[in-house]
Amino acid sequence: xxxxxxxxQILTVPNLMSLxxxxxxxxxxxLYCTAQNYTAAVAIIILSGLTDLADGxxxxxxxxxTDLGKILDPVADKLTQGALMICLAIKxxxxxxxxxxxxxxxxxMIAMGCATIKKxxxxxxxxxxxxxxxxxxxxxxxLLIFFPNMPxxxxxxxxxxxxxxxxxxxMLYGRFYRGVLRVPGEGQR
Numbered sequence: 001x002x003x004x005x006x007x008x009q010i011l012t013v014p015n016l017m018s019l020x021x022x023x024x025x026x027x028x029x030x031l032y033c034t035a036q037n038y039t040a041a042v043a044i045i046i047l048s049g050l051t052d053l054a055d056g057x058x059x060x061x062x063x064x065x066t067d068l069g070k071i072l073d074p075v076a077d078k079l080t081q082g083a084l085m086i087c088l089a090i091k092x093x094x095x096x097x098x099x100x101x102x103x104x105x106x107x108x109m110i111a112m113g114c115a116t117i118k119k120x121x122x123x124x125x126x127x128x129x130x131x132x133x134x135x136x137x138x139x140x141x142x143l144l145i146f147f148p149n150m151p152x153x154x155x156x157x158x159x160x161x162x163x164x165x166x167x168x169x170x171m172l173y174g175r176f177y178r179g180v181l182r183v184p185g186e187g188q189r
Contacts, residue, residue, distance in 0.1 A: 012064045014055035014073070021048045021076040025083050032087045032145060042146045048080060049138055070123045077134060078106055084141045092144065092152075094159040101163055105170045112177040119181055127176055133169035137162050 024044055031041035055073060059065045085102060089095040116124060126134075140158045144150065 010066075010068060012059070012066060012069065013062075014059040014064050015066065015069050017051045017055035017058075018069065018072040018076045021051055021080060024048045025080055028080070029083055029087060032084075033090075038145050038148055042142050045080075045084070045138065045142055045145070052077065065125075067123045070125050074126060081134070081137055081141075084145075088141060088144055091148075092155055092159060094156045095144075098159050098163050098166070101166050105166055108170060109173060112173065112181075116177060116180055124176075124180065127173065129169050129172040133162075133165040136165045 024047070028041055028044050028048070031037045031044060052073070055069070059069055081102065082099070085095055085099040089099055113124070116122060140162045143158060144155055
């Protein structure tokens with residue numbers, strides 16, 4: 001834990017970009033819920049997404065991948081996604097079910113991540129299937145915000161597609177963490 005909070009683990013450009021994404025959450029919520037400026041809300045969401053892409057690229061190319069960053073980056077993503085889903089759940093009933101599924105998935109991810117840290121002493125990065133589910137979820141939420149008069153049937157279809165992606169991501173992460181947590185020789189006869 002001491003290494004996680006070391007100065008060179010905290011003060012990196014990618015970590016600062018994750019902190020900026022966290023700071024953008026109330027701005028997005030304000031633009032969507034209070035100002036009802038949907039175009040500006042989507043623009044800030046896209047800016048947040050671009051900083052998410054950039055922090056990963058910078059971290060890998062500049063050798064600035066940190067355990068704190070591996071935790072902070074997905075936390076910024078999940079808090080942004082959760083805030084957006086709560087905003088959209090006011091208008092779209094199906095979004096409430098997606099939000100519940102999302103919360104259950106993230107609780108399972110936290111449990112699996114903590115078990116990995118405890119058992120293996122390592123923090124794992126996001127996998128491609130988690131990134132894909134995140135991209136689909138962000139895309140759907142941007143469409144729902146940018147096109148507030150979208151037909152409800154289309155909106156519900158997009159929400160259902162997001163739900164399927166979240167479920168598939170959870171199943172694949174379950175398999176991934178089962179492999180990470182497996183004791184060598186376990187399950188072999």
